[in-house]
Amino acid sequence: MNPLSSSEIRGNWATLLLPVRPDDSIDYELLSAEVDYFITAKVNGIYSNGSAGEFYAQTEDEFDKINALLAEKCNAAGMSFQVGAAHPCAQTARERLRRAKALRPSAFQVTLPDWFPPTLDEILRFLEVMAVEAAPIPLIVYNPPHAKRKLTPAEWAKVADRVAGVAGMKVPGGDEAWYEAMRPLMTRLSIFIPGHFLHVGLGHGAHGAYSNVACLSPKFAQRWYELCVSDPAAGAALGKRIAAFWAGNIAPVITQHGLSNMAADKTAAVAGGWLPGLTTRLRWPYGFAPDDLARKIGATARAELPEAFI
Ligand SMILES: N[C@@H](CC=O)C(=O)O
Numbered sequence: 001m002n003p004l005s006s007s008e009i010r011g012n013w014a015t016l017l018l019p020v021r022p023d024d025s026i027d028y029e030l031l032s033a034e035v036d037y038f039i040t041a042k043v044n045g046i047y048s049n050g051s052a053g054e055f056y057a058q059t060e061d062e063f064d065k066i067n068a069l070l071a072e073k074c075n076a077a078g079m080s081f082q083v084g085a086a087h088p089c090a091q092t093a094r095e096r097l098r099r100a101k102a103l104r105p106s107a108f109q110v111t112l113p114d115w116f117p118p119t120l121d122e123i124l125r126f127l128e129v130m131a132v133e134a135a136p137i138p139l140i141v142y143n144p145p146h147a148k149r150k151l152t153p154a155e156w157a158k159v160a161d162r163v164a165g166v167a168g169m170k171v172p173g174g175d176e177a178w179y180e181a182m183r184p185l186m187t188r189l190s191i192f193i194p195g196h197f198l199h200v201g202l203g204h205g206a207h208g209a210y211s212n213v214a215c216l217s218p219k220f221a222q223r224w225y226e227l228c229v230s231d232p233a234a235g236a237a238l239g240k241r242i243a244a245f246w247a248g249n250i251a252p253v254i255t256q257h258g259l260s261n262m263a264a265d266k267t268a269a270v271a272g273g274w275l276p277g278l279t280t281r282l283r284w285p286y287g288f289a290p291d292d293l294a295r296k297i298g299a300t301a302r303a304e305l306p307e308a309f310i
Helices: 028-041 060-077 090-103 120-134 153-162 176-185 195-203 218-230 232-255 261-272 291-304
Strands: 011-015 045-047 081-084 107-110 139-142 166-170 190-192 208-211
Touching: 011 218, 028 045, 028 060, 028 218, 060 081, 060 090, 090 107, 090 120, 107 120, 107 166, 120 139, 120 153, 153 166, 153 176, 190 208, 195 208, 195 218, 195 232, 208 218, 218 232, 232 261, 232 291, 261 291
Parallel strands: 011 045, 011 208, 045 081, 081 107, 107 139, 139 166, 166 190
Antiparallel strands: none
């Protein structure tokens, strides 16, 4: 694929959830079926190695195999794709990015160095080097709610000024004041907020979501994004129902059951039922939701959001 510019990175992007067998090995056949499904669903793009792709729990051989599979299928289908070259160790992240460059992704996703919270200078030094390594392929900075260091709007402005290779971000979003502070950056950086707040983010000028709603149903998430663009009022009305379903059913996987964000994403995917064989299992040592919880959430989803299952 060709590298994408910040203004081209928009819409509904699906995360490549890692299918894990009971013995903790990766089910590559199911991974391959998953990529095929996303291509058929005509999502705006696919990305590997977000949290639900479990980038932090892969050997380097596994990283290479997963991303080669994604790239081969996406390059053949003309589907935009991003490679998550993230790793808590900056040196390993740089090696991942170097090896994956030959796969010709549309962009790379990186997280910030993790062990000790980095200063802004350290963050800029990290991103400058990663951007030079990646060029001409741009970087997306994945700065999730649980990151040790969360960038403020003023710090994002410094990143944009100093590192031209950063094209976008994947962030939790914020309130009115946050969107107001981010407004000057919206023509320079692609801003992606959480999937279940897509309607709110788009209404404030954000560009899309690396989407947890696409975990529940990739096709529905795509239709909803397109509705938000063609008919913002109808998109917002549907968005309110999606957000209510999320608050009542998916968020409690984290807030009541004490599981991780990636456990919630996999629970949503199993509830959606679009990839037979996928389970809620995460790689050792992380806990995951029992299958009957996912089934129960799936039944609620079919009652509360029937249009997600047509
Ligand atoms: N945390 C997620 C976002 C989408 O569900 C990921 O990147 O995997």
